[in-house]
Amino acid sequence: MVTIKDVAQEAGVSVATVSRVLNDNGYVGSETREKVMKAITKLKYSPNEVARSLYKRESRLIGLLLPDITNPFFPQLARGVEDEVNRAGYRLLLGNSDESIQKELDYIQTFAQNNVVGMISATNYLDHELYEALALPLVLLDRTSEDYPAVYADGREGGRIAAKALVEKGAKRITVMKGPSHIKPAQDRFRGAIEYLSQEEVDFSVMSTTSYSFEDARGWAEELFDKYADTDAVIASNDIVGIAILHEALRLGKQIPEDVQIIGYDDIPQSSLSYPTLSTIRQPAYEMGKQAAKLLINIIRKEQEVERSIQLPVELIERNTTRKG
Amino acid sequence: MVTIKDVAQEAGVSVATVSRVLNDNGYVGSETREKVMKAITKLKYSPNEVARSLYKRESRLIGLLLPDITNPFFPQLARGVEDEVNRAGYRLLLGNSDESIQKELDYIQTFAQNNVVGMISATNYLDHELYEALALPLVLLDRTSEDYPAVYADGREGGRIAAKALVEKGAKRITVMKGPSHIKPAQDRFRGAIEYLSQEEVDFSVMSTTSYSFEDARGWAEELFDKYADTDAVIASNDIVGIAILHEALRLGKQIPEDVQIIGYDDIPQSSLSYPTLSTIRQPAYEMGKQAAKLLINIIRKEQEVERSIQLPVELIERNTTRKG
DNA sequence: CCTTTATGTGTAACCGGTTACACATAAAGT
DNA sequence: ACTTTATGTGTAACCGGTTACACATAAAGG
Structure with a gap:
């Protein structure tokens, strides 16, 4: 390992001078700077971060x-x-x-x-x-x-926007999926949706979920259509779950968006690759x-x-x- | 910041002894060890990795x-x-x-x-x-x-398996997508597919692509059906591109897998969330x-x-x- | 009882940088 | 000409650990 000492020796100066050149602080004569630079290049010196980190x-x-x-x-x-x-x-x-x-x-x-x-x-x-x-x-x-x-x-606003969009698009029996309760942003968007729906003239139900994962998403989707078979719009807790729901709806022979409308949350990149492409609330990750x-x-x-x-x-x-x- | 010196002082021993206790090497008396442990707990001492890293x-x-x-x-x-x-x-x-x-x-x-x-x-x-x-x-x-x-x-084998599967499932006009040429694994799987197809009695064409990204995937999909409108099976360069192709095929009103069969590559988690779910070659990432x-x-x-x-x-x-x- | 050997602990050097401080010289100000 | 001030450079302390080495004491062996 090439150290600052090697550079100093090569350049015929002290380590302090080399350090000054490296950090561009303190006074250094221009010819000295040259010599040091040359030595650095010649030896392919790269200062050790650990030593610097310790002192600083x-x-x-x-x-x-x-x-x-x-x-x-x-x-x-x-x-x-x-x-x-x-x-x-x-x-x-x-x-x-x-x-x-x-x-x-x-x-x-x-x-x-x-x-x-x-x-x-x-x-x-x-x-x-x-x-x-x-x-x-x-x-x-x-x-x-x-x-x-x-x-x-703004999760609350996101939930509100999603709910508003569905109501405006004629949804009558909306199902809102509630994300895991220990995940704060999940609760915010849920709250936003509920707040909006509560003041509107629509029926809605809430389905609680306890995870966001791929593995469980299909399960939530099945449970959803099992419990709320006649729902005509779903506010999913996130895009993964939304895509799983979309998938399950298609499997059940439902027309999308005619029979069921779905809005996801996050706008992960693959949401635009689903079929049909998923409407969602975009978070600028x-x-x-x-x-x-x-x-x-x-x-x-x-x-x-x-x-x-x-x-x-x-x-x-x-x-x-x-x-x- | 609590240092090893503070611990040594608190325990009434030298830093060397504290170090020995920490690393569980060298000789340390049992009562001394106790004292040091107590001091560590009391001061909530956590050794600095940087110092250790410098010496070691x-x-x-x-x-x-x-x-x-x-x-x-x-x-x-x-x-x-x-x-x-x-x-x-x-x-x-x-x-x-x-x-x-x-x-x-x-x-x-x-x-x-x-x-x-x-x-x-x-x-x-x-x-x-x-x-x-x-x-x-x-x-x-x-x-x-x-x-x-x-x-x-095993990319070459992956390409081969994909090609074999399509041939066995009755594909006649296969399009093989060639991934970016600077990406080695992309070339391996491509080569595997070509090798297999070459020895079989099927027509196939090759479409070159220069990226794997989401952003470009749709473009490749459009180009594919533009150039090879009558293709009945596609070996995609990866799942992203595969899903984009699937999407585009559906948009064009094609039945999947009746009109067009598609095999992706990688088995990224979202492949099982596409609709229809994407057949693919799984790499155990x-x-x-x-x-x-x-x-x-x-x-x-x-x-x-x-x-x-x-x-x-x-x-x-x-x-x-x-x-x- | 005396020599080994095992056990326990402290002092100080070391890792590779940074920088306070001392010192020297040159330029500027009076 | 004499003090300031600016510029340039080196010596050594320091950062917080680890460990070689010295030293002391106790246990074991002959």
């Missing part, structure tokens, strides 16, 4: 904690975070917590042990005490909080990731006028599981 | 380099890697290289600068010189190589990730009898875009 007590790493990257909503979020974080010269330590508080705590600890400059968390549980003890800049993603800055989409990263970096850099939290707008994407006009 | 010249991080986590094939891979890597006490530094060699090089450099113990790369380009200069344990994933251990699925991580860890630990490379089997998943029997 701060690495150039940012921790990203997700529930599960395997859920199609998260890769986009993650990319948004990564792209923005890279722009500022940081790199990502990634962790999936599943639904395990233990894993979450373990990751938070690792992040801290590695001197990360900050972290972004999109997990559902949130152990306040530990996060507090941390004293690490933290931004929450896809989640609201009183205590920490957060970036999220990539943008949310970017904003969260930006916010975190501003906090890290102690910029003035840092927003406390950022709410991004949602949007109805009308595709082919809802009627036209 | 080795962190507990592993670098994972992917083309793009946003491509639905990769989240599963990543989870496989992460889960296995965690079991062994390591954590992941994640990077997406897109198609950029520069980004790839940058990430490799960062990995090295952070003293990662090893790296797993699933990227398409591979700058041999740099990887060589690295002297970092490296395992390639979803990719073969003469020079490095690799974990991959999660398992591939796990195996790659296992292999890397074995190399790191300098275990004996480490396999050079691991080829995993692919499997035909018959769903509803191919005819029965």
